[in-house]
Amino acid sequence: MKIDIKKLLCLVTLFILIISMDASALKTTDKNYQEKSKDFLGLTEGRAVPSSSESGDLDPLVDLAVTVTIKEIRALDKIDLIGYPDFYVKVIINDVERTSPVRRDQKYVKPNWSVTQDVPDDKEFVNITIQLLDWNLGGSKLCDISPNGMGISYKGDHEANLMYSLKSGHWTGNDYNYPAPPTMFDPSGYGRLNGCDDNSIHQNDRDCELWFDITQNDYDGDGIPYWTEVNVFGTDPEVDNRGWDNDSDGVPIEWEFKWGHYLSFDWHHGTVKINGYMTHLYGKITDILIRMKTV
Numbered sequence: 555m556k557i558d559i560k561k562l563l564c565l566v567t568l569f570i571l572i573i574s575m576d577a578s579a580l581k582t583t584d585k586n587y588q589e590k591s592k593d594f595l596g597l598t599e600g601r602a603v604p605s606s607s608e609s610g611d612l613d614p615l616v617d618l619a620v621t622v623t624i625k626e627i628r629a630l631d632k633i634d635l636i637g638y639p640d641f642y643v644k645v646i647i648n649d650v651e652r653t654s655p656v657r658r659d660q661k662y663v664k665p666n667w668s669v670t671q672d673v674p675d676d677k678e679f680v681n682i683t684i685q686l687l688d689w690n691l692g693g694s695k696l697c698d699i700s701p702n703g704m705g706i707s708y709k710g711d712h713e714a715n716l717m718y719s720l721k722s723g724h725w726t727g728n729d730y731n732y733p734a735p736p737t738m739f740d741p742s743g744y745g746r747l748n749g750c751d752d753n754s755i756h757q758n759d760r761d762c763e764l765w766f767d768i769t770q771n772d773y774d775g776d777g778i779p780y781w782t783e784v785n786v787f788g789t790d791p792e793v794d795n796r797g798w799d800n801d802s803d804g805v806p807i808e809w810e811f812k813w814g815h816y817l818s819f820d821w822h823h824g825t826v827k828i829n830g831y832m833t834h835l836y837g838k839i840t841d842i843l844i845r846m847k848t849v
Contacts, residue, residue, distance in 0.1 A: 610676060611676060612675055612676065612720050612779075612780065613675060613773075613779065613780035614780070615772070615773035615791060616771055616780075617672065618673050618675045618720060618771065619670050619671060619673060619771050620647060620670070620671055620673050620680050620682075620718060620720075620768065620769070620770050621668055621669070621671075621768070621769050621771075622647065622668065622669055622766065622767075622768050623667070623668040623766060623767045623768075624643050624665050624666070624667045624765075624766050625665075625666060625766060625767065626662075626663070626665075626764070626765040627643075627657075627662070627663050627664075627665065627686065627762060627764050627765075628661065628663075628762060628763050628764075629697075630750060630761040630763060631758050631759065631761045633661070633688050633697060633760055634688065634690075637659050638659045638660055638661040639660070639661060639688040639697070640656050640657065640658045640659060640688055640689040640690070641657045641663055641665075641686065641688060641689075641697075642654050642656040642687055642689055642694075643665070643667065643684065643685065643686055643687070643764075644687065645669050645682070645684055645685075646682065646683040646684075647671040647673070647680060648673060648681055649681075650671050652669040652671075654667045654669075656689045677720075678719055678720050678721050678826075679718065679719060679720070679826075680717070680718040680719075680720065681715075681716075681717060682716040682718055682725070682768065683713055683716070684699065684713065684764070684766065685699075685713045685714075686699050686762055688760070696712040696713065697712065697760045697761070697762045698712045698759045698762065699712065699713070699714055699747040699749050699762055699764045700712050700728055700747070700749065700751075701714075701729065701740065701741070701742060701749070701751030712749070712760070714727070714728040714729060714747050714764075715728055716728060716729060716768070717817075718770075719817055719826065719828070720770060720779060721781040721785075721828065722779065722781070722815055722817060722828045723769070723770060723777070723779045723782060723811065724817050725817070726818070726826075728747070729744065729746070729747055730744065730816065730817070731813070731816040731817075732818075742763065745766060746763060746764070746765050746766075747763060747764045747765075747766065748761075748762075748763040748764075749761030749762055749763070772791070773791060773792055774790075774791060774794045774795070775794055776794045776795050776796045776808065777796075777808060777812075778807070778808065782811065782815075783795070786828075787800065795807050795808075814830060815829065816829050817829070
């Protein structure tokens with residue numbers, strides 16, 4: 555097969571430009587943008603903002619509840635002067651605070667601890683705060699798990715503030731999914747908090763990393779929210795769809811749900827959008843290829 559080198563180079567160049575434009579849009583240093591970001595997530599008050607309302611029941615089949623699971627914790631800095639840290643976690647879901655047991659004298663733990671909280675069925679967004687603390691006789695101290703929030707670094711932040719969507723089953727805030735190279739956006743990846751993401755890797759800032767997940771209950775137990783099944787995949791919310799490949803691309807539906815979608819905030823209209831990875835990235839590449847063929 556003959557390869558057109560000029561067209562190939564053109565395609566690569568256009569692809570790099572697309573990624574660069576997306577990076578610039580997310581990493582803008584405009585002061586007004588930063589203030590809006592803080593207000594939207596409630597970071598100016600140190601807590602999440604009240605949930606926005608959504609008319610109607612988001613899942614008529616179940617009483618909705620959200621579960622936060624803490625999978626692993628690891629110290630990246632020296633936390634205690636003597637010995638290893640005594641880690642424990644606080645999770646705040648819509649102002650309800652829960653505290654895990656203390657894991658004593660360990661710098662790497664797999665607590666697999668989870669907390670479930672009932673949430674309003676008619677409000678899309680659930681506000682979640684995760685804090686990692688080191689227990690001491692003189693008083694517990696916050697460890698740093700706060701990365702850059704949507705491309706913005708807030709100096710002095712140690713906790714993670716997140717906003718979870720009951721429609722999409724995804725979250726944004728201090729941890730988020732985005733269809734671009736991880737070094738350009740969330741360096742530690744989706745579902746992993748890392749205190750070094752705020753550029754404090756060469757400082758002793760009590761940096762730690764924490765792996766977690768956020769899920770919600772659903773009638774058929776496949777982990778895909780009712781709204782997403784009905785409005786995105788067009789599947790039956792009363793049937794367990796795990797293992798299905800409804801678009802015949804070789805990727806099971808549960809993987810596409812978890813990693814193929816992300817949330818973004820439209821600052822001009824004050825709304826949150828649910829986006830598809832394939833539509834956002836590969837759609838652009840397809841459009842370029844079509845244009846090249848017609849030229």
